Amino acid sequence: MDFDITDPSDWPKEFGPLREIDSHLRCPICKEYLRAAMMLQCHHNFCSECIRRHLDKESTCPACRVSTSTSQLRRNVSLEEIANNFGDVRQLLLKTVRESLEPKSAPAQTLECAESMDIDDFTPQQKRRRISARVGKALLSAQRGRTHESDDNDHDDDFTMHSQESSSGRKYSTRSSTRPVLRSRGGRSETTPTEQVPNPQSASSSQTSSYSLSEEHTSASEQASPTPAKESTFKHTLVACPVCTMAIPEANTNSHLDKYCFSGKQDPIYNVALSVVETYSPQAIATYEKDGSSKSVSLPASPQRNTLRSAFSSSPVRFNGFAQQPSKLGAQSGAAPIPEPKRLPKLTYSVLNDKQLRKKLQELGLPTHGDKQLMQRRHAEYLTLYNANCDSTRPQTIAQLHKAMDNWERTYMRDLNAKDAQRRAQEEQQQKYAQELAQQKQQEDAASTDVTNLPSSQSSNSGTTGTGFVPNQANNNDVNVAIASQAAQAHKLKNADNYNDLIADIRRRQQREKDAKAKAALEANDAASAPIQPPPQEEL
Amino acid sequence: MSTAVHRRMLKEYMAIQKNSATRPHLELLEPVQEDDLLHWQAILLGTADSAYEGGKFHLDIVIPSSYPIQPPTIHFTTKICHPNVHFKTGEICLDILKSEWTPSWNLESVCVAISSLLTNPEPSSPLNCDAANLLRCGDMAGYNSLVKMYTALFAMPDEE
Numbered sequence: 072m073d074f075d076i077t078d079p080s081d082w083p084k085e086f087g088p089l090r091e092i093d094s095h096l097r098c099p100i101c102k103e104y105l106r107a108a109m110m111l112q113c114h115h116n117f118c119s120e121c122i123r124r125h126l127d128k129e130s131t132c133p134a135c136r137v138s139t140s141t142s143q144l145r146r147n148v149s150l151e152e153i154a155n156n157f158g159d160v161r162q163l164l165l166k167t168v169r170e171s172l173e174p175k176s177a178p179a180q181t182l183e184c185a186e187s188m189d190i191d192d193f194t195p196q197q198k199r200r201r202i203s204a205r206v207g208k209a210l211l212s213a214q215r216g217r218t219h220e221s222d223d224n225d226h227d228d229d230f231t232m233h234s235q236e237s238s239s240g241r242k243y244s245t246r247s248s249t250r251p252v253l254r255s256r257g258g259r260s261e262t263t264p265t266e267q268v269p270n271p272q273s274a275s276s277s278q279t280s281s282y283s284l285s286e287e288h289t290s291a292s293e294q295a296s297p298t299p300a301k302e303s304t305f306k307h308t309l310v311a312c313p314v315c316t317m318a319i320p321e322a323n324t325n326s327h328l329d330k331y332c333f334s335g336k337q338d339p340i341y342n343v344a345l346s347v348v349e350t351y352s353p354q355a356i357a358t359y360e361k362d363g364s365s366k367s368v369s370l371p372a373s374p375q376r377n378t379l380r381s382a383f384s385s386s387p388v389r390f391n392g393f394a395q396q397p398s399k400l401g402a403q404s405g406a407a408p409i410p411e412p413k414r415l416p417k418l419t420y421s422v423l424n425d426k427q428l429r430k431k432l433q434e435l436g437l438p439t440h441g442d443k444q445l446m447q448r449r450h451a452e453y454l455t456l457y458n459a460n461c462d463s464t465r466p467q468t469i470a471q472l473h474k475a476m477d478n479w480e481r482t483y484m485r486d487l488n489a490k491d492a493q494r495r496a497q498e499e500q501q502q503k504y505a506q507e508l509a510q511q512k513q514q515e516d517a518a519s520t521d522v523t524n525l526p527s528s529q530s531s532n533s534g535t536t537g538t539g540f541v542p543n544q545a546n547n548n549d550v551n552v553a554i555a556s557q558a559a560q561a562h563k564l565k566n567a568d569n570y571n572d573l574i575a576d577i578r579r580r581q582q583r584e585k586d587a588k589a590k591a592a593l594e595a596n597d598a599a600s601a602p603i604q605p606p607p608q609e610e611l
Numbered sequence: 612m613s614t615a616v617h618r619r620m621l622k623e624y625m626a627i628q629k630n631s632a633t634r635p636h637l638e639l640l641e642p643v644q645e646d647d648l649l650h651w652q653a654i655l656l657g658t659a660d661s662a663y664e665g666g667k668f669h670l671d672i673v674i675p676s677s678y679p680i681q682p683p684t685i686h687f688t689t690k691i692c693h694p695n696v697h698f699k700t701g702e703i704c705l706d707i708l709k710s711e712w713t714p715s716w717n718l719e720s721v722c723v724a725i726s727s728l729l730t731n732p733e734p735s736s737p738l739n740c741d742a743a744n745l746l747r748c749g750d751m752a753g754y755n756s757l758v759k760m761y762t763a764l765f766a767m768p769d770e771e
């Protein structure tokens with residue numbers, strides 16, 4: 072689950088409809104589960120951020136090309152909730168589904184089963200893991216200096232450790248094979264607690280080095296049937312996220328990575344979840360790690376387990392103007408209507424001067440440096456992030472948006488520099504090409520008599536295929552092309568049957584060319600003077 | 612966000628590996644280096660019974676950080692004679708790489724599109740006027756032998 076990149080094809084083909092569901096819950100642009108799903112009037116759905124970004128550039132639906140605009144965007148809240156929850160329960164569901172396909176064996180096979188399941192004895196999975204390990208580095212280096220600058224090295228270490236550990240450094244539940252596999256991330260204990268805990272008010276939690284927070288399942292029925300997402304998030308092992316090291320329910324690693332970590336955002340849900348969880352931790356702390364370096368906190372099964380839910384429904388957490396909406400609970404119980412956050416209006420940049428634009432940025436608390444183009448891009452980017460955030464049932468704080476803007480700023484500058492270098496290289500190449508062309512033209516003029524003397528036997532289009540063709544494509548620096556052109560002319564171009572002869576002739580000519588060159592080089596060597604002259608192009 | 616493009620490319624990479632069997636004309640499609648997901652290469656195989664038969668055509672693919680909102684930049688690194696490919700630079704004139712790009716395309720579909728462009732040239736927007744002129748004159752025999760010649764010259768491994 073390290074850098075787990077999910078895909079509809081992860082579902083066994085026996086569960087085709089799950090593949091369908093999975094793919095329908097994905098955004099056609101980013102291929103992740105829909106984040107703040109928005110529907111266009113053509114009924115296609117996209118992440119708010121993705122579609123806003125696209126519509127900034129082009130006013131068509133990316134899926135069907137019907138013309139549209141941001142004003143046509145409508146939230147598709149149910150779909151978003153489904154996508155969120157499906158993402159949350161995905162890993163558990165996938166495990167269950169795969170286990171159901173395993174040949175039934177004695178219940179005593181626990182540990183082995185857990186291990187094999189966890190390592191994913193499915194070939195594509197192994198492949199995936201292998202790729203993940205290699206390419207994950209690229210991901211990390213892309214992350215570097217953006218999301219969590221301060222602990223870059225830890226990330227790298229984390230990752231390496233992870234990929235190495237994938238088969239050995241784990242701890243498995245020995246209880247029941249139908250249970251979600253418990254795993255503690257050993258070796259993570261070196262990082263300081265403050266780095267790991269985004270919300271380090273609780274001393275007990277900051278001493279918990281592995282965040283392996285497991286809970287005993289009390290009844291067999293509970294084990295057999297996975298409970299709905301919100302509940303299950305709370306029941307599962309908390310693990311440190313391999314990227315941000317935040318403690319998150321293991322089953323939610325994917326959606327957490329997808330939605331927050333890889334976009335440099337903080338996960339508001341598990342921020343809250345952790346603080347709720349922390350209130351339990353003094354009650355029971357148990358260690359079961361074999362190397363003793365990590366601990367797991369066991370929670371007693373208690374009805375209060377739903378505190379996460381009630382925390383949301385009873386007192387919505389307010390983040391700088393964004394209401395932490397009471398999620399589906401509020402909607403279901405018909406409680407307080409969800410206040411629509413105010414979206415930022417688009418600006419007509421062409422009518423704004425630098426000063427006015429700067430003021431607009433300042434009002435939003437954004438950097439004001441750079442030329443107009445940069446300021447404009449910055450404003451547009453913030454607008455996209457901000458308005459997309461308004462569409463989300465799991466919105467981020469303004470501070471998190473600003474952090475994302477910092478990342479954008481860095482990426483933008485890096486891209487700009489890279490583009491500059493690329494353009495310079497291109498210009499150089501073009502210049503070189505133009506020079507070559509000019510040179511070639513001169514030589515053609517000089518050699519024009521030779522060309523007409525060639526046994527060209529074209530019938531109708533000699534104007535275009537013969538002289539028209541050769542000069543354009545032949546080039547002194549490209550002796551092969553010249554040879555081929557001559558050979559082609561010597562043969563009947565029209566007659567496709569002569570193709571093999573033609574090729575043979577080209578090869579012969581090339582060989583002759585090579586021999587001539589070698590000979591010339593030899594002679595030049597003998598003479599030990601006079602630079603090697605390129606041999607004449609034709610010898611017929 | 613640049614990490615978004617990395618995730619997307621990683622997904623594409625894995626999808627490509629999963630259905631590698633279903634692409635007869637795409638011999639290879641992968642990052643040039645494992646640690647740079649924004650630079651890819653591909654090898655197109657000339658379709659059997661076409662003038663490109665037997666040829667292996669290499670593509671260089673650069674992914675912009677705004678991908679998939681912006682299309683990838685693709686050019687042939689193997690010299691190829693085609694009305695819509697610049698003979699010198701390998702630049703490809705294909706609408707879906709420019710105005711008709713849409714984010715629901717991916718590298719694989721683009722490569723398939725380029726592969727089908729090989730056998731379905733569009734002489735009205737030429738980058739290689741000589742090849743296009745032959746086609747416009749309806750000189751299929753001339754066109755095919757020209758293409759075969761360059762395919763043999765540049766796109767076939769040396770037999771020597």
Ligand SMILES: [Zn+2]
Pocket residue numbers: 098099100101102103105106117118121122
């Ligand atoms: Zn998306």
Ligand SMILES: [Zn+2]
Pocket residue numbers: 111113114115132133134135136137
């Ligand atoms: Zn549509």
Ligand SMILES: [Zn+2]
Pocket residue numbers: 312313314315316317327328331332
């Ligand atoms: Zn994370």
